Each structure stands twice: as C-alpha cells, then as structure tokens.
Amino acid sequence: DQQVKQNSPSLSVQEGRISILNCDYTNSMFDYFLWYKKYPAEGPTFLISISSIKDKNEDGRFTVFLNKSAKHLSLHIVPSQPGDSAVYFCAASAMNSGNTPLVFGKGTRLSVIA
Amino acid sequence: DTGVSQDPRHKITKRGQNVTFRCDPISEHNRLYWYRQTLGQGPEFLTYFQNEAQLEKSRLLSDRFSAERPKGSFSTLEIQRTEQGDSAMYLCASSSRLSALNEQFFGPGTRLTVL
Numbered sequence: 001d002q003q004v005k006q007n008s009p010s011l012s013v014q015e016g017r018i019s020i021l022n023c024d025y026t027n028s029m030f031d032y033f034l035w036y037k038k039y040p041a042e043g044p045t046f047l048i049s050i051s052s053i054k055d056k057n058e059d060g061r062f063t064v065f066l067n068k069s070a071k072h073l074s075l076h077i078v079p080s081q082p083g084d085s086a087v088y089f090c091a092a093s094a095m096n097s098g099n100t101p102l103v104f105g106k107g108t109r110l111s112v113i114a
Numbered sequence: 115d116t117g118v119s120q121d122p123r124h125k126i127t128k129r130g131q132n133v134t135f136r137c138d139p140i141s142e143h144n145r146l147y148w149y150r151q152t153l154g155q156g157p158e159f160l161t162y163f164q165n166e167a168q169l170e171k172s173r174l175l176s177d178r179f180s181a182e183r184p185k186g187s188f189s190t191l192e193i194q195r196t197e198q199g200d201s202a203m204y205l206c207a208s209s210s211r212l213s214a215l216n217e218q219f220f221g222p223g224t225r226l227t228v229l
Contacts, residue, residue, distance in 0.1 A: 004156075032216045043118070043205055043220035044157065051215055089156050093216050100209070100216055101147060101170065104156030 003027045004092050006105035015114045019077040023090030023105055026071065030092040034102065035064060035075045038087045047088075048075070080112045116141055118221035120206050126227045127196055134192045135224045139208030146189050147218060148181055149205040150174065157205055163189060164211070196228045 005024045013019045021035075031052040036044035050057040050064045050073070057064050063076045077084055087109050091102040119138045127133050139146045144165050149157035160179070161171045165186035175181075178196075183189040193200055203225050207218040 034215070034217065036220075041222075041225075043120075043207075043222045046217050046219060049215040049217055091156070095216050100145065101159040101162055101172075102149075102157070102216070102218060103159070106154065106156050 001026070002105070003030075004090055004103050004105040006088075006090055006108050008108050009106070010109040010111070012111045012113060013080045015082055015112055016079045019075075019080045019084065019110055019112070021075040021077075021088050021090075021108050021110065023073045023075075024071060025073075025092050027092070027094065027103075028071070029094040030103075032093050032095045033064070033066060033073050034091045034093075035062075036089045036091060036104075037084075038089060038107070044089060077110075080110075082112050082114050085110055085112045118206055118208050118219055120204075120221040120224050122224055123222060124225050124227075126229065128229050129196060129198060131196055132192065132194045133196060133226065134190055135204055135206075135226075137189045137191070137206030137221060139188070139206070140219060143208035143210050143219075144186065145209045145211060145218075146183055147207040147209075148189070148191050149207065151203040151205060151223070152201075160191075193226075196226075198228050201226055201228045 034049040035047045038044045066073045087107040090105040147162040148160040151157045163183040178194045203223045205223045207220045209218045
C-alpha cells in the first residue's frame with residue numbers, strides 16, 4: 001500500500017508560468033515532508049521541506065503548501081525555467097515517532113517548455 | 115565539495131556473484147541510509163545507521179543483503195548470490211541528527227545490473 005502518492009506521472013508547463021506538483025499521503029503519523037528533484041543518472045537533490053506544524057514554506061522560486069486535514073501537499077515553482085525539467089519526488093517521515101527513513105512517492109516528471 | 119560519494123557508479127555482474135558497494139557520507143553526518151530505486155518507482159528504504167549502530171532494516175532487505183558501518187564513517191552494502199531482481203539503483207544518503215526537518219542528502223548512486 002502506497003503511503004505517499006503522486007498521482008500525476010508527468011506535467012508539462014511553459015517557461016515563465018507556474019508549475020504545481022501534488023502529493024497525497026495516507027499515514028497520519030507523518031510529520032515532516034520533503035521535495036527532491038532528480039536528473040537522470042544522478043541521486044535526488046533536496047529542494048525544500050516543511051514540518052506538520054506549518055502550512056507553508058518558501059525558498060526563492062519554490063513554495064511548499066501543506067494541508068494536514070486533506071493529507072495533501074503541493075510544490076509550486078514560480079516562474080518555471082527550462083532547467084527545472086526533472087523528476088520531482090515527494091517524501092515523508094514520522095520523525096516524532098522515531099522513524100527517520102523517508103517514504104517516497106513514485107515521482108512526477110516535469111517538462112518546462114521554452 | 116564534500117558531498118555524499120558512492121563507489122562504484124556502475125556494476126555489471128552475473129547472477130550468483132557477490133557485489134559490494136561503498137558509501138562515504140558527508141563528514142559531520144552521523145546518520146546514513148541506504149535506499150533502492152527501480153524504474154518508475156521512488157527510492158525505497160533498505161536500512162539505516164546512526165553512527166556505527168544499524169537501527170532499522172526494511173523487509174526488502176533479504177538475508178542475502180548485509181550492511182556495515184564500521185567506526186561510524188563509511189558504509190558498505192553487500193549483496194550475496196545476486197539475482198536479476200536485484201538490478202536497481204542503490205542510493206546512499208546521510209543526515210545530521212541536528213537536522214530539524216530530516217533533510218537527507220543523497221549520493222549519485224550505484225547502478226547494478228545483474229545478467
């Protein structure tokens with residue numbers, strides 16, 4: 001049973017517009033959420049994170065929103081750039097329960113078209 | 115740059131052979147994780163260490179897999195009697211126990227192909 005779900009395998013966005021990547025989770029014990037970006041033949045690169053005590057965290061062009069009641073989070077990239085084209089993974093952990101290993105979704109492939 | 119490094123980057127082996135991978139974490143990080151990623155999936159947790167102690171193993175880690183982290187520095191992951199189903203990208207990540215948000219930093223991975 002997938003505890004972290006990214007239901008859109010791919011997303012295509014024009015350069016300069018907003019990219020919105022979505023993630024749903026089922027485990028109510030999750031309290032830390034992270035987004036990673038992955039290029040082919042490389043390891044995932046950490047982008048941004050949020051704890052369950054917040055509903056928004058912003059870092060430059062990247063903003064993560066968390067809706068705990070809906071068990072949903074999203075990553076907004078504004079403005080999107082061609083270099084943002086990659087696979088984006090949502091990940092979660094239950095830190096306060098002592099579970100630090102990350103549980104990942106299957107990823108969403110973002111293509112930013114110039 | 116003293117990021118997470120992994121060696122080798124690629125390994126091709128025949129079914130039944132043993133393979134060993136190495137991970138060097140970021141030097142001040144005391145937590146080290148191994149994950150496995152197959153095509154179309156996200157990384158899946160295998161095992162993790164805090165210093166030299168192996169604290170958790172996933173059910174994915176069959177008895178053919180063993181991991182060590184002597185002296186709490188680098189780690190090795192050994193797969194004995196490899197099977198074709200072991201073909202995957204093996205990823206290592208490290209983090210500091212002082213990290214407030216459990217940020218884990220990944221190495222480039224070792225791609226294993228079992229023929």
